[in-house]
Amino acid sequence: MAAEPKKLNDEVLDKYELVIGLEIHAQLSTKTKIFSSDPAFFGAEPNKHTTPISLGLPGTLPKVNREVVTYAVKLGLATHCRINLVNRFDRKNYFYADLPKGYQITQDELPICKDGYVTISSKDKPSKQIRLNRIHMEEDAGKSMHDRDDKYSLIDLNRAGVPLLEIVSEPDIRSAEEAAAYLSEVRKIVRYLGVCDGNMEEGSLRCDANISVRLKGETEYGCRCEVKNLNSIRNLQRAITYEFKRQVSVIEEGGKIDQNTLNFDAATGVTSVLRSKEMALDYRYFPEPDMPPLHLTEEWVESLRNTLPELPEQRIKKYMTQFGLSESDAVQLTNDKAVADFYEEIATYTKNYKSASNWVNGPLQSLINEKGKDASELGISAKSISEIISLVDSGKINNSAATQQVFPALVNSPDKTVDTIVHELNLVIDTDxxxxxxxxxxxxxxxxxxxxxxxxxxxxxxxxxxxxxxxxxxxxxxxxxxxxxxxxxxxxxx
Known part of the structure; x- marks a missing residue:
C-alpha cells in the first residue's frame, strides 16, 4: 500500500498543477458479443454465455458485429471525431487468467475514431472542451473472483468478448471536479445515443485515470500513475484527490514518482501499487491476422449522422437561447434524456419555460429519485404539469398549494384532471x-x-x-x- 501522504498546507499544494487524462470503457448495449453470437447481457450464471469463439479454442475465427461498428461511428460523430474510413483490429498480448485467448483483440494504430472533443460545464466556471485522442473498439476480458472460495480464484468468462468502446482523452483535465464533469458528460452522451446504459455499478461504464502533477508554469508533463477500474464518479474524485496529495508529498520530500498501475481501495480511500506500468512494447501489438481491415464509406457514415438524436450539448444551447434558461438549469434538465424529453413536452403546452424548468428540476426530479423510475414511467402527463403552471400563473391557485397539495394528489390519482383535483381540494383562490x-x-x-x-x-x-x-x-x-x-x-x- 502506498504511504499515507504527508499533510501539506494549501500554500504548498497551490504550487502544483494537476494533470489528468481519462480512459473510459463503455460496454455496448448489443445483444451479442463483438466477434461471436454469444449473448452479451449482464446477470447470467457464470460461464453460460460462452462458445468456442469467445473461449478462444483452436480453429475458431472471429467475425465483427456490424452493430458494434455502427455504435462506434455514432459515438465518434457525437463527440466531433474524425471517422477513419479504413481502420483495423490488432492483437494486444498479455497473460491474465481471465483472458482466454492470451491476447485481446483491440485497435492500436488505426482506431475507428480520432481527434474529437467533449464539452463540459463546471460549477461557476466557463464551458471547456476536453480533447479526445481516440475512440476504439475492443473486446472485454472475463472476470476473476477472489472472494468465492477460500483456496481458489474463480473465473467467469461470460464477459469475455463483450464489446467495448474505449474513449481516451488527452491530458486536458485539471481537477477532480472537471474529471467528474467529463465522465458525467460522456455517460450522458452514450445514454442519449442508446449505445450503453452507463450503469457503473454493473461495470457497464468503467474508468481508468492517468494522474500526474507538475509545478505551475511548467510545460513538461510529470510521471503519471494510472488508477484502474474506478466504478463511480465519487470514487474517481476521491482517487484523484488522494493521488494529487500523494504525488506532491513524494516530490516535496525529494522523491520521484514511479510510473505504476494503481488500485484504489474505496473503503480506505487510498491507492496501492497493482503492478509496474506496462508500455506499448510490452503488449507486442501487431495487426490481427484473422480479420481484414474495415472499409467504411462516406455515404454510410453520413447516413448514421442523420440518425443521431439531439444531444445534451445541443439541448443546453437550445434551452438557454430558445427558452431563456440559465446554464445551470439547462445542464440539470439534460442530465437524463427522459427528463429532457418530458420538459420539452411540457414546453409544447406552456410558454412559461422557467416555471416548467422549476417543476421538472424540483418536484418531478424528487419523485423520480424517490420512486427510482424513469420520467416516462411515473404516470404523470406533461399536460397536467402545464395545467398546474397555468392555474398558478392565472392566480387561481398559489404556488404553495400547487406543490404541497395539487402535485401530491396528482401523483396518487394521475387519471384525474388537475381542474378536478383543485376543486375537490377547494383550493381556488377567492379574488374578492x-x-x-x-x-x-x-x-x-x-x-x-x-x-x-x-x-x-x-x-x-x-x-x-x-x-x-x-x-x-x-x-x-x-x-x-x-x-x-x-x-x-x-x-x-x-
Whole structure:
C-alpha cells in the first residue's frame, strides 16, 4: 500500500498543477458479443454465455458485429471525431487468467475514431472542451473472483468478448471536479445515443485515470500513475484527490514518482501499487491476422449522422437561447434524456419555460429519485404539469398549494384532471378584495404589538401576518395581492 501522504498546507499544494487524462470503457448495449453470437447481457450464471469463439479454442475465427461498428461511428460523430474510413483490429498480448485467448483483440494504430472533443460545464466556471485522442473498439476480458472460495480464484468468462468502446482523452483535465464533469458528460452522451446504459455499478461504464502533477508554469508533463477500474464518479474524485496529495508529498520530500498501475481501495480511500506500468512494447501489438481491415464509406457514415438524436450539448444551447434558461438549469434538465424529453413536452403546452424548468428540476426530479423510475414511467402527463403552471400563473391557485397539495394528489390519482383535483381540494383562490380586506383586519387586530414593530422598521414580522392570513383563508389567497394590501393596511396605522 502506498504511504499515507504527508499533510501539506494549501500554500504548498497551490504550487502544483494537476494533470489528468481519462480512459473510459463503455460496454455496448448489443445483444451479442463483438466477434461471436454469444449473448452479451449482464446477470447470467457464470460461464453460460460462452462458445468456442469467445473461449478462444483452436480453429475458431472471429467475425465483427456490424452493430458494434455502427455504435462506434455514432459515438465518434457525437463527440466531433474524425471517422477513419479504413481502420483495423490488432492483437494486444498479455497473460491474465481471465483472458482466454492470451491476447485481446483491440485497435492500436488505426482506431475507428480520432481527434474529437467533449464539452463540459463546471460549477461557476466557463464551458471547456476536453480533447479526445481516440475512440476504439475492443473486446472485454472475463472476470476473476477472489472472494468465492477460500483456496481458489474463480473465473467467469461470460464477459469475455463483450464489446467495448474505449474513449481516451488527452491530458486536458485539471481537477477532480472537471474529471467528474467529463465522465458525467460522456455517460450522458452514450445514454442519449442508446449505445450503453452507463450503469457503473454493473461495470457497464468503467474508468481508468492517468494522474500526474507538475509545478505551475511548467510545460513538461510529470510521471503519471494510472488508477484502474474506478466504478463511480465519487470514487474517481476521491482517487484523484488522494493521488494529487500523494504525488506532491513524494516530490516535496525529494522523491520521484514511479510510473505504476494503481488500485484504489474505496473503503480506505487510498491507492496501492497493482503492478509496474506496462508500455506499448510490452503488449507486442501487431495487426490481427484473422480479420481484414474495415472499409467504411462516406455515404454510410453520413447516413448514421442523420440518425443521431439531439444531444445534451445541443439541448443546453437550445434551452438557454430558445427558452431563456440559465446554464445551470439547462445542464440539470439534460442530465437524463427522459427528463429532457418530458420538459420539452411540457414546453409544447406552456410558454412559461422557467416555471416548467422549476417543476421538472424540483418536484418531478424528487419523485423520480424517490420512486427510482424513469420520467416516462411515473404516470404523470406533461399536460397536467402545464395545467398546474397555468392555474398558478392565472392566480387561481398559489404556488404553495400547487406543490404541497395539487402535485401530491396528482401523483396518487394521475387519471384525474388537475381542474378536478383543485376543486375537490377547494383550493381556488377567492379574488374578492373586500373579503381579503376583512381577513387582513382580523390578522392585524390580533397582533397590534407586531404592527408597531413593523412600523418601527422590523419588516421581518410581515411573515407572521401572512401566515395568519393563510390560516384564516385556508390557503385560498393570492400571496402577491395579500402582501400588497397587508402592507398598505399596516402602514396606514402609523
Amino acid at each position: 378584495e373586500d373579503q381579503l380586506s376583512q381577513l387582513i383586519d382580523q390578522a392585524v387586530n390580533k397582533f397590534p404589538d407586531k404592527v408597531a414593530e413593523y412600523n418601527k422598521g422590523k419588516k421581518g414580522v410581515l411573515g407572521l401576518f401572512m401566515g395568519e392570513l393563510m390560516k384564516l383563508s385556508g390557503g385560498k389567497i393570492d400571496p402577491k395581492t395579500a402582501n400588497k394590501l397587508l402592507i398598505q393596511k399596516i402602514e396606514s396605522l402609523k
